[in-house]
Amino acid sequence: MKTTRFFLAVTLLLSLWPLFYQMTSLRDKTVQDLDVSPKRNNHTKCSESASVELEGIVEAKYAIPHAKALKDAYLCRSLAHQRKFFSVRDSVLSWIENHEEQRHLLKGSGKEGRSFAFIINEEYAFRHILKSGGTTIQHQTCKGKNGHVPQWKIGNRSLLATVRDPLDHFLSGWAECGYRNFDAMMHLTKSKKYDDRVKAWLRHIHKRKGNGRKGSQHLKICEPHSMPQANYLWQSDDKFEWDTKLAIVGHLTEISGLLEIVGFHYNTSISIGNDAKENEIKMHYFPRDKSLLSNSTIQEICRYVALDYYLFDFDPPLPCREELMANMAEMNITSPGKTTVKTYPVHR
Numbered sequence: 001m002k003t004t005r006f007f008l009a010v011t012l013l014l015s016l017w018p019l020f021y022q023m024t025s026l027r028d029k030t031v032q033d034l035d036v037s038p039k040r041n042n043h044t045k046c047s048e049s050a051s052v053e054l055e056g057i058v059e060a061k062y063a064i065p066h067a068k069a070l071k072d073a074y075l076c077r078s079l080a081h082q083r084k085f086f087s088v089r090d091s092v093l094s095w096i097e098n099h100e101e102q103r104h105l106l107k108g109s110g111k112e113g114r115s116f117a118f119i120i121n122e123e124y125a126f127r128h129i130l131k132s133g134g135t136t137i138q139h140q141t142c143k144g145k146n147g148h149v150p151q152w153k154i155g156n157r158s159l160l161a162t163v164r165d166p167l168d169h170f171l172s173g174w175a176e177c178g179y180r181n182f183d184a185m186m187h188l189t190k191s192k193k194y195d196d197r198v199k200a201w202l203r204h205i206h207k208r209k210g211n212g213r214k215g216s217q218h219l220k221i222c223e224p225h226s227m228p229q230a231n232y233l234w235q236s237d238d239k240f241e242w243d244t245k246l247a248i249v250g251h252l253t254e255i256s257g258l259l260e261i262v263g264f265h266y267n268t269s270i271s272i273g274n275d276a277k278e279n280e281i282k283m284h285y286f287p288r289d290k291s292l293l294s295n296s297t298i299q300e301i302c303r304y305v306a307l308d309y310y311l312f313d314f315d316p317p318l319p320c321r322e323e324l325m326a327n328m329a330e331m332n333i334t335s336p337g338k339t340t341v342k343t344y345p346v347h348r
Helices: 002-034 043-047 052-061 067-074 076-097 100-103 136-139 166-180 183-188 193-207 216-225 230-235 253-261 280-286 295-304 306-311 320-332
Strands: 117-119 124-127 158-163 235-237 239-242 248-251
Touching: 052 239, 067 076, 067 100, 067 235, 076 100, 076 239, 076 248, 076 253, 076 306, 136 253, 158 253, 166 183, 166 193, 166 216, 166 280, 166 295, 166 306, 183 216, 183 280, 193 216, 230 235, 230 306, 235 306, 295 306, 295 320, 306 320
Parallel strands: 124 158, 158 248
Antiparallel strands: 117 124, 235 239
């Protein structure tokens, strides 16, 4: 009898094992997806998109700063952004300047050097791209909003910046402005459809003028939250040359490792920044849900933030991939480690 019960118990456990394994895997995946703290990837992952030899050629030819430090720290996503940005930035700028229909991409952040950066230490400052890590740095430096300094106070420090998925960044800015200017944002369109409301925000930014409604001036002030991240990397808002002090362009999720590279110890006990999931207004009225966007709206947003796709290592969404990839092909931009640069005559 005991033997029979023992075999029944074993059979039951064996039958439940696949379910238990699946639940454990799902739990691990969920925790990983929610955890935005940086992780050190397996070293081989930094080289899986291209051969080590080609990567070495790119780093040597275009003098990619801090490439070895990023690779040694296994900050693979940051390394991909760093390689691409520093190898294609001049080609991208030349291409835009030689295509009149693309010159709308040459725009600043609208901040005019105000709230420019956070001082990290004597050697580095964090270039504050809105919605791309500023609150985390503010908490880490323990200086609050007073830690913000204008551009002229940077001195001789080099700049570190972090970037995130361009479409997600745009929607994060839309949600932030919805939270800060709820009534004005809700009145940009009479439609309640998610897609129409996002499109109304994009078209409002394109106009760059008040629409006569109450709160439109506040919306203008809030617009930089959704602007292309590349707009923050110019020498100034009216001088479209890349900031010569820019030393590292990394990925937002690897911010702790990036700070360690520049000599600042990241305190894991301090909160990572604002979590939209804890904001009721953002979650209920302005959720970041790309699946609710129509293909035409995604295409419009892509054209607006195209510079981010050209300069950083992000895959364009499917609805706009063909258009953006065609432009990158014209610039001879393929992927990090396999980039050749076509030089255009520059007309300023």
